[in-house]
Amino acid sequence: MKTIRIGTRDSELALWQAKTVEKKLNDLGYKTVITAVKSQGDIILDKPLYELGITGIFTKTLDIAMLNGDVDIVVHSMKDVPTLLPKGIVQGAVLERATVFDILVHKGNTDFLISEGTIATGSLRRKAQWLNKYPKHNVVDLRGNVNSRLKKLQDNNWDGAIFAAAGLERINLKPDTFIELDWMVPAPAQGAMLVVAMESDTFCKEAVAKLNHKESEICTFIERQFLRTLEGGCTAPIGALAQFKDEEIHFQGVLFSLDGKQKFSIEKSCTFDNYKTFGKLCANEILTSGGNELMVELRKTLKVK
Structure with a gap:
């Protein structure tokens, strides 16, 4: 059995997340080793994140390490991860979500x-x-x-x-x-940990799939679909929260202007059967009710490509 090399940022929180995944894999009988990498987001601290012009500033270095074959899986705070993963890298597991607020x-x-x-x-x-x-x-x-x-x-x-x-x-x-x-709508996927693997690595994909928490996966899927449809990257002022309530999934989404004066919001519920397009549906409602003009303005201001 091969040893799974776990890539992570080197901050205390990132290492805690990597060690949590490591323990869960060890408990299932897998061998692991942790490799810590410093990201550009950790190195460049004198500029606001949006000035760096990158979604995925905290994940890019680890993506490269994975694509280069230096690590097998990577553990991320899911809210830092761009909604479109690099070619060849796939979502392996969403761990059970912690506090979202x-x-x-x-x-x-x-x-x-x-x-x-x-x-x-x-x-x-x-x-x-x-x-x-x-x-x-x-x-x-x-x-x-x-x-x-x-x-x-x-x-x-x-x-x-x-x-x-x-x-x-x-x-x-x-x-x-x-x-x-509790009045502040969290970032899409806030409180969730994501494990990614190489699409071609069947062994690691099968291993990390055992850590997946279905409810957390569905809620973060809806939130990230909402974000991707609005095309906000991780810089625009967008909040999203999906939660299972009784037999339904309740969703709250917001889009703000930078000064907080303009606000577009939506609250809606769906059933488990139709969640796969629900985030997109909610985002499109915001876009057609005036949010599209605000997103155009935000992209100009923030130079989001």
Whole structure:
């Protein structure tokens, strides 16, 4: 039996994710080894993500390592992965999803919520939704891995910073001073981990398929189809959340202007039988109700190819 080489970014959170997959594969009897790689998204920290002009800034280096045959499978935070995978690479498994919501980490005093404040985030989606709710606030750019972003919050005179709850929980860094932003629609596939493999590698595909969580796979499929239809890449302010409720799948999707002033949203449900085109259907409703003009504008502003 061959040893499965697991590729990952070298941040604490990425390594936690890789080790989680490794343990699950080991428990099934597979041999594994972890190979950590530093991505361009981790190296270039002095520019906002959208200025780098790439969807998949965190995944590109690992894609190359895989295509070169240096690693066999790669573990990603699914929200970082472009909706179209590189030729030759396929989705192997979506692990059971963790908490989907964003949280605001603050410094113990939340008076700024009813006055003026400064909030940090590197995400246009979070920025737009925050400004939509708190138009008098100032939002500053924040880059880096989870650990360095928490440190930057402490080192600056910002009132708070927005994080994905799942990331902080996974590496036990979630502080006591936080507010769950259950009104903020998360990034498509937020809280989910994705394992990809080479299309030609039957052994690894069969191995990782055993880790797949069907419900999480379906929900993230709908969210990513919504994102791909809007053609937002991972830079435009787009949120999407699909959840199983009773016998239906409930979906909420949003598209914002960069300043948060324009908002297009949709809430709809579908049955398990027709989920395969549901994300596209919801995105097209937003596009035909005025969202298309906003997407044209966003592409010009952000130079999304």
